[in-house]
Amino acid sequence: MSNSPTIIPVIAPPPAGFGAAPTFSPLYQQIKALITGSLQAGEWKPGELIPSEVELAARFKVSQGTVRKAIDELSAENLVVRRQGKGTFVATHHEVRAQFRFLRLMPDAGEAHQADNQIIEVKRQRAPADVARLLDIKPADAVIFIKRVQSFDGAPTILEELWLPGLIFRGLTAERLVEYKGPMYGLFETEFGTRMIRATEKIRAVHADHIATGLLNVSVDTPLLSVERVSFTYGDKPVEVRRGLYLTDRHHYQNELS
Template sequence: MEAEISETAFELRPLYRQVREAMVSRLIDGRWQPGQMLPSEQQLAVEMGVSQGTVRKALDSLAADNLVMRRQGRGTFVAEPEEGRLLFKFFKLTADDGRRRLPDSTVTALVKTKASAAARAKLGLPPRGLVWDLRRTRFLDGQPVIAEEIVLPAGRFPALDRVETVPNNVYALYSARFGLTVAHAVERLKAVAATAADAEQLGCPAGTPLLLIDRIAYGLDEAPIEWRVSRCLTDAFHYGVDLK
């Protein structure tokens, strides 16, 4: 059996979970690249020393998390960070009329700086850790609705300031440029009042109620790779989640 899969007699995880983790490690270290076609289930089963059914179950789990894509008659491919799919997965503001819209973004600042105590705690950084502080305004229907700050560990995003244009979909940038895939995120929501800076950025009176979204995004290795704070106007929009 491949070394990546434990043969310990006391292993409690189902075998397909071990196979899945072995596959995820290939995504993390870049052996499997976005858009790449994977070997067949039969080839993977022989390589990993497990049954084809176990491989299929592991791939099904990856597909459910949008890490691989099944294409009928063609095979299984590593998922590519596609604009709409990724944005709607992580962008939960919806117009009150129910329509989903893709936001536009304008970067207002990008600086490398010493991590604050809060950033060190959120991102698990050492006392003298450095971060990128990215600030932007996000628009829906041409109106500024989100004042956003994104803090990234500088060590995992080398030369971020050399990126010619920071795209609206930064998660696609993380994947394509730095090999970091956002696997999941944890958010905390709170009602706050707009500060003077928020008011200037969003064109609203100071004291206007805002929805604050505090998010930590994690990579495939479960390490935090982004701390994001979004301060949102919600007079025409709401935060919508489909609970299943």
């Protein structure tokens, strides 16, 4: 019997990515990405009619069915709006249907309607560290800070603080916010070329502090909903941090899950 040691060959693992199966996105997803790129580049403005499915199919040299599937997903993501007999339009925050998409506070009785806004403060400042992290900017970068109260039927209901990247929203002033009568996201879309595409929210129950008591006309320790929202534009770029305190004695927070 041999006393020589048994030699076990060692096979080095292949380099990372070597031999990995390539990934391919379906054709309609590629067309969706191309259309989204055109939306982001401003080829078709918010509210404008985009080319028909036939025209887009010819442009991208694919079938009309492929384009239709891409448009279906863009519609489901609220990037475009289909109108029967008229065509497909770029979605806009100026549409009535879009004005409550990001505001989920609904009245217990009656129809939802736009709030009256009271601008408390607007200033340019350095981004707080936690806000900078959420906006993916440097803490030393400038942000526009907005503080406002939203009232429904004369009753203060929402106290909000917003932070917006100063580079994108340069020139946004309290005077402009006061004189503008439409939805705030409509102003951002029209005058600053920034459309909110989606948002994430964190919600928790809190008690009113001394600042909230004065602005919402409630007593200390009144239960409120604290809502932190980060809104994103094309390319999943964060462009707004919004923190609100919601009074829910006559409202409720409503969402749809699917």
